[in-house]
Amino acid sequence: MKKYVFGVDIxxxxxxxxxxxxxxxxxxxxxxxxxxxxxxxxxxDDIHYSVTKKMEQLGIMHNxxxxxxxxxxxxxIDDGTVLGCVNLGWSxxxxxxxxxxxxxxxxxxxxxxxxxxxxEMWQGSGCGFKNLVMITLGTGVGGGIIxxxxxxxxxxxxxxxxGHLVMKDDETQSCGCGKKGCLEQYASxxxxxxxxxxxxxxxxxxxxxxxxSVLDAKEILDAAKQGDELAVKILEEVGSILxxxxxxxxxxxxxxxxxxxxxxxxxxxxxxxxxQKYYREYAFPTVKDTPFRxxxxxxxxxIYGSVKLVLG
Amino acid sequence: MKKYVFGVDIxxxxxxxxxxxxxxxxxxxxxxxxxxxxxxxxxxDDIHYSVTKKMEQLGIMHNxxxxxxxxxxxxxIDDGTVLGCVNLGWSxxxxxxxxxxxxxxxxxxxxxxxxxxxxEMWQGSGCGFKNLVMITLGTGVGGGIIxxxxxxxxxxxxxxxxGHLVMKDDETQSCGCGKKGCLEQYASxxxxxxxxxxxxxxxxxxxxxxxxSVLDAKEILDAAKQGDELAVKILEEVGSILxxxxxxxxxxxxxxxxxxxxxxxxxxxxxxxxxQKYYREYAFPTVKDTPFRxxxxxxxxxIYGSVKLVLG
Numbered sequence: 355m356k357k358y359v360f361g362v363d364i365x366x367x368x369x370x371x372x373x374x375x376x377x378x379x380x381x382x383x384x385x386x387x388x389x390x391x392x393x394x395x396x397x398x399d400d401i402h403y404s405v406t407k408k409m410e411q412l413g414i415m416h417n418x419x420x421x422x423x424x425x426x427x428x429x430x431i432d433d434g435t436v437l438g439c440v441n442l443g444w445s446x447x448x449x450x451x452x453x454x455x456x457x458x459x460x461x462x463x464x465x466x467x468x469x470x471x472x473x474e475m476w477q478g479s480g481c482g483f484k485n486l487v488m489i490t491l492g493t494g495v496g497g498g499i500i501x502x503x504x505x506x507x508x509x510x511x512x513x514x515x516x517g518h519l520v521m522k523d524d525e526t527q528s529c530g531c532g533k534k535g536c537l538e539q540y541a542s543x544x545x546x547x548x549x550x551x552x553x554x555x556x557x558x559x560x561x562x563x564x565x566x567s568v569l570d571a572k573e574i575l576d577a578a579k580q581g582d583e584l585a586v587k588i589l590e591e592v593g594s595i596l597x598x599x600x601x602x603x604x605x606x607x608x609x610x611x612x613x614x615x616x617x618x619x620x621x622x623x624x625x626x627x628x629x630q631k632y633y634r635e636y637a638f639p640t641v642k643d644t645p646f647r648x649x650x651x652x653x654x655x656x657i658y659g660s661v662k663l664v665l666g
Numbered sequence: 667m668k669k670y671v672f673g674v675d676i677x678x679x680x681x682x683x684x685x686x687x688x689x690x691x692x693x694x695x696x697x698x699x700x701x702x703x704x705x706x707x708x709x710x711d712d713i714h715y716s717v718t719k720k721m722e723q724l725g726i727m728h729n730x731x732x733x734x735x736x737x738x739x740x741x742x743i744d745d746g747t748v749l750g751c752v753n754l755g756w757s758x759x760x761x762x763x764x765x766x767x768x769x770x771x772x773x774x775x776x777x778x779x780x781x782x783x784x785x786e787m788w789q790g791s792g793c794g795f796k797n798l799v800m801i802t803l804g805t806g807v808g809g810g811i812i813x814x815x816x817x818x819x820x821x822x823x824x825x826x827x828x829g830h831l832v833m834k835d836d837e838t839q840s841c842g843c844g845k846k847g848c849l850e851q852y853a854s855x856x857x858x859x860x861x862x863x864x865x866x867x868x869x870x871x872x873x874x875x876x877x878x879s880v881l882d883a884k885e886i887l888d889a890a891k892q893g894d895e896l897a898v899k900i901l902e903e904v905g906s907i908l909x910x911x912x913x914x915x916x917x918x919x920x921x922x923x924x925x926x927x928x929x930x931x932x933x934x935x936x937x938x939x940x941x942q943k944y945y946r947e948y949a950f951p952t953v954k955d956t957p958f959r960x961x962x963x964x965x966x967x968x969i970y971g972s973v974k975l976v977l978g
Contacts, residue, residue, distance in 0.1 A: 429952065437952070485820060499918070501813055508797060508920025510952045515917040518950045520910055523835075531950055598832055605827040606811070606918050608820025638830045638843060640741065640749070640822045 358414055359664050360422040360459070362401055363466060363656030364388065366441035369397070371404060372657035373412075376420050376665060378477060382408070383654060393443035402456050421460035423660025424453060425469040429511030434463050437511060462663040466656055467514055468505040470649075471498025473659030474613050478650040483610040487603055488649075489516055489596075491618035491625075494530075495538040495545075499607065505663075517542065519599050541596045543571035543618055550574050550588050559584045575621035589628055597632025604633075604641040615649030622648065670726055671976050672734040672771070674713055675778060675968030676700065678753035681709070683716060684969035685724075688732050688977060690789060694720070695966060705755035714768045733772035735972025736765060737781040741823030746775050749823060774975040778968055779826055780817040782961075783810025785971030786925050790962040795922040799915055800961075801828055801908075803930035803937075806842075807850040807857075811919065817975075829854065831911050853908045855883035855930055862886050862900050871896045887933035901940055909944025916945075916953040927961030934960065 358381075361372040365388060372383040386404050389396045405422070409415075426449060428439035434450025453461040464472070471488035474480040480488070484503050490496035497516030499506045507513050517538035518531050525535035527548075539545050547569050554563060561584035562577050563569060577585035600612055612633075614626060626646055634642050651658050667688045675682040677700060684695040698716050701708045717734070721727075738761060740751035746762025765773040776784070783800035786792040792800070796815050802808035809828030811818045819825050829850035830843050837847035839860075851857050859881050866875060873896035874889050875881060889897035912924055924945075926938060938958055946954050963970055 497918075501818065506813065506919075509922050509956070510920060512916065512920035512950060512952045513918060515920070515950050518917045519914045520948050533948065533950070602831045602914060603918055604824065605830045606809075606825060606915055607818075608822060608824035608827070610821050636832050636845065638824060638827050638845070640824045644821070 356420040357418045359420040359661050360405055361657035361659070361661035361664075362422060363425040363469070363660060364397060364401075364427065364442065365466070366390070366427060369401060370653065370657050371401065371408075372654065372661065373408060374657075374661045378661075380654065380658070383657060384408075388442065390441070390443050393445070394439070397442060398449075398453055398456055401453075405457070416458065419459055421462065421664040422453065422457060423469070423657075423663040424449060424461060424463045425466040425656045425660045426463060427466045430463050430465050430507070431511050432507070434461070436463070460664065462660070464505055464660065464663050465498075465507065465511060465514070467496030468498040468507060469659030469663060470496075470615060470651075470655035471500050471514075471613070471659065472505055472662050473651055473655040473657070474615070474649060475500050475503065476662040477658050478655060479613045479647040480611055485607070485610045486613060487514075487516075487600075487607060487609045488613040488615055489600070490616035491541060491543065491614065492616035493543055495542045496616070501607075516599065516603065519602065521595050521599055537595065537599045541592050541599070546571045546574055546588070546592055546618070549592055550585075553584060553588050553591075557584060557587075559587075561585060571618055572620070575618065575625065579621070579624050589624070593625070593628030594632040596629050597634075598636045600629065600633050601636035601638070604644055605638050608641050609644065612644060612646045613649055614646065615652070615655060619648050619652075668732040669730045671732040671973050672717055673969035673971070673973035673976075674734060675737040675781070675972060676709060676713075676739065676754065677778070678702070678739060681713060682965065682969050683713065683720075684966065684973065685720060686969075686973045690973075692966065692970070695969060696720075700754065702753070702755050705757070706751070709754060710761075710765050710768055713765075717769070728770060731771055733774065733976040734765065734769060735781070735969075735975040736761060736773060736775045737778040737968045737972045738775060739778045742775050742777050742819065743823050744819070746773070748775070772976065774972070776817055776972065776975050777810075777819060777823060777826070779808030780810040780819060781971030781975060782808075782927060782963075782967035783812050783826075783925070783971065784817055784974050785963055785967040785969070786927070786961060787812050787815065788974040789970050790967060791925045791959040792923060797919070797922045798925060799826075799828075799912075799919060799921045799923075800925040800927055800967075801912070802928035803853060803855065803926065804928035805855055807854045808928070813919075828911065828915065831914065833907050833911055849907065849911045853904055853911070858883045858886055858900070858904055858930070861904055862897075865896060865900050865903075869896060869899075871899075873897060883930055884932070887930065887937065891933070891936050901936070905937070905940030906944040908941050909946075910948045912941065912945050913948035913950070916956055917950050920953050921956065924956060924958045925961055926958065927964070927967060931960050931964075
């Protein structure tokens with residue numbers, strides 16, 4: 355095994371890059387902007403440029419690099435083919451082959467939610483567990499499934515599309531995927547804000563949230579922490595939908611552990627407790643005590659996981 | 667590899683036993699009653715007695731037997747421990763060790779729904795697929811999950827408890843598991859009859875089902891086949907709940923194929939079509955075309971699968 359390995363996590367606005375020792379230590383992590391113009395055709399070259407510059411700075415030679423893991427915000431199938439990444443402007447192509455041509459490195463690619471789950475299993479909250487489900491509560495709701503220490507991505511790379519579990523029959527608005535009542539419509543940061551507007555409109559309750567001209571998920575979660583009754587009600591509603599969704603996942607996969615990540619995980623224990631309360635209410639008796647943890651690697655989960663993909 | 671192998675599938679009323687060649691051919695299948703008295707303590711001895719008799723009849727020697735696979739109606743963990751089988755009166759014990767002591771054979775045990783799925787993958791409707799989900803619509807609703815050609819039973823053996831996906835928020839009656847709104851309450855044979863009674867009570871529609879003093883699932887499905895409008899409505903309701911449940915499973919696992927088995931599968935194409943219609947309505951776009959098939963091995967799926975467990 356060579357000395358160094360790169361982990362890359364491509365997001366819609368920034369690309370996170372990490373330089374690791376192959377024994378697993380993160381030496382340095384940095385970010386570059388994601389240039390989505392021209393259908394995202396500069397993205398891979400930008401990564402190559404940034405990585406090459408870092409190697410020059412540190413005096414690292416090409417033959418000291420074991421490889422590069424790349425996480426992308428869209429489905430990836432086993433041969434390294436990206437089926438399309440709307441946020442990047444990418445359509446279908448083999449990102450492993452393309453990136454290998456550009457860099458000369460051995461490349462392994464995976465879906466961002468999946469590699470975050472793999473990263474948590476390797477060096478985060480999922481350490482020591484073989485089967486886990488990670489839920490990423492961000493702008494959307496993502497999911498990563500690890501079975502027997504490996505990413506399980508299923509046919510068409512669609513395994514772990516937890517955000518599109520149908521949770522409600524009476525939803526009138528459509529989800530981005532075209533369906534109605536998807537988990538993501540309630541439990542993402544966007545969904546939480548949507549629910550807050552609904553509660554504020556349908557209720558007469560006093561709330562600190564009424565002072566805000568523009569609401570964001572952090573404000574709602576902060577208000578709930580400070581005991582704002584309406585914010586607590588909103589959080590309970592979202593928590594019950596999430597808890598039920600995860601209980602249903604347990605009926606199917608019965609994972610060793612659930613890990614909650616994404617921007618909303620920053621709310622911490624208050625979020626975890628409400629999810630777990632409803633999870634236990636909806637869970638099949640034998641899996642009621644499945645443990646829940648918050649992400650430990652936070653925004654770095656993706657770069658850790660993409661490195662783990664390369665190391666195998 | 668020795669010449670013969672036994673497959674056993676223990677049900678609540680009968681035990682199915684099959685003698686196979688280790689190359690995979692079923693030579694003979696027969697049934698014995700399940701004696702559940704005295705907490706089911708005669709069951710393993712009864713199987714041993716029946717198998718020994720068959721070997722004597724056919725002149726098969728003990729050293730010609732590769733092993734015996736045993737399917738049980740309850741959760742089994744990887745080391746062969748049964749966590750309890752309510753229908754048999756069994757509490758927790760290691761069925762592989764016990765059966766090995768009794769027979770002297772190498773024993774592998776698995777949950778009945780899981781081994782049925784494995785059997786279908788090996789020589790039935792799932793032949794050629796590596797990842798599949800089998801749903802067994804019988805007295806209850808069971809599920810078997812095959813990942814990378816192996817049973818996935820998860821922590822506590824609870825993976826595949828598809829019957830306990832929470833599907834409805836407004837259910838007033840409790841499921842056997844203690845929760846409310848479980849898939850099994852609608853989509854099992856028992857659930858179908860329950861739904862029929864509800865529809866008959868809540869509607870004024872004429873129906874051939876009104877003539878029956880006691881309803882069973884077969885009559886309801888037959889009436890639907892013959893175009894009885896109310897029976898069709900009942901089937902549509904049940905199909906929509908099942909279709910949504912399977913669409914949610916696709917969001918998590920994205921299997922290569924769904925296989926429908928159990929007593930209700932005898933209704934055939936009419937059942938398959940209604941499930942698939944609603945599946946497509948609720949499924950995430952990339953998995954709308956996941957194929958559905960009916961069980962090919964029918965009641966023998968379990969003995970095939972338990973043999974496959976032994977053969978590895």
